[in-house]
Amino acid sequence: MRLVKVVAVIGLLLGLTTTGLAQAATPSSRYVALLIQSTGGYSPIDYVFSRTPTVLYSDGTLIVPSRIQTAQYPGQFVTSFMQKTEFSAVARILAAANKVNVTDPKFDWGSTGIVDVPDTVFVSQASPRAPQVKVSVYALGFDSDVRPLEKLYARRAASKFVSKVEAFSPEFMWTKSRPTVWKPTKWLYMAVESKTDEFTNTHKWFGSKPLQWTGTCQQMTSAENVKFNALLPKLNSASRFSSDGKIWRLTVRPLFPHETGCQSLIN
Numbered sequence: 001m002r003l004v005k006v007v008a009v010i011g012l013l014l015g016l017t018t019t020g021l022a023q024a025a026t027p028s029s030r031y032v033a034l035l036i037q038s039t040g041g042y043s044p045i046d047y048v049f050s051r052t053p054t055v056l057y058s059d060g061t062l063i064v065p066s067r068i069q070t071a072q073y074p075g076q077f078v079t080s081f082m083q084k085t086e087f088s089a090v091a092r093i094l095a096a097a098n099k100v101n102v103t104d105p106k107f108d109w110g111s112t113g114i115v116d117v118p119d120t121v122f123v124s125q126a127s128p129r130a131p132q133v134k135v136s137v138y139a140l141g142f143d144s145d146v147r148p149l150e151k152l153y154a155r156r157a158a159s160k161f162v163s164k165v166e167a168f169s170p171e172f173m174w175t176k177s178r179p180t181v182w183k184p185t186k187w188l189y190m191a192v193e194s195k196t197d198e199f200t201n202t203h204k205w206f207g208s209k210p211l212q213w214t215g216t217c218q219q220m221t222s223a224e225n226v227k228f229n230a231l232l233p234k235l236n237s238a239s240r241f242s243s244d245g246k247i248w249r250l251t252v253r254p255l256f257p258h259e260t261g262c263q264s265l266i267n
Contacts, residue, residue, distance in 0.1 A: 184254030
């Protein structure tokens with residue numbers, strides 16, 4: 001009886017019923033509690049496509065893309081991701097998000113004179129029955145000229161919050177276990193005709209249809225996912241694919257657990 005009461009209290013703290021709490025713990029019904037992603041800006045279409053979100057799910061699983069960039073060439077073929085799960089962290093992270101206003105669509109973030117830089121989009125959901133809330137902040141992190149100072153400080157607080165989430169900050173995640181690698185198994189891609197260089201290793205395209213430039217996202221089939229996952233350890237950023245007598249460069253990004261295909265991407 002005492003355990004049931006404790007579970008009920010936790011559920012109320014998160015805005016869930018005990019039924020909702022049980023549902024949130026199952027992978028099939030979990031939802032996005034918080035998503036953070038850079039969108040837009042003056043960037044090549046394949047670069048925009050490749051940008052991936054930081055996602056916190058309602059079961060406490062946090063998936064973060066690696067932000068580490070090196071001058072080494074060739075580099076990784078795809079971005080690496082880390083994950084950590086702590087159910088109780090959801091309430092702490094959403095409370096912190098509320099505190100820095102990234103769950104308030106009416107908050108005034110001021111304006112900056114800089115142009116052609118991305119927006120930072122925050123998508124949050126407080127409970128299974130609550131509506132999704134979307135907040136977009138233009139030029140977050142490129143905002144030193146924003147005035148009055150209160151708006152600049154608000155932006156800096158939001159930037160600091162993002163950094164803490166993506167670092168699995170102990171302020172939010174109290175478990176001492178280290179983050180582990182998240183290995184995607186389903187992929188989306190975009191192809192563009194390319195050339196080779198001295199570092200290039202060329203692979204025959206494994207898809208059922210020839211590669212072509214469409215300027216849009218393409219989703220790998222189940223069979224293509226299997227072949228790509230087997231090939232991935234051999235690929236780097238200089239890798240190219242031959243198809244229909246041409247050489248192609250692929251920009252590849254994973255399909256996240258909450259995404260259903262190209263149509264569900266936030267770009």
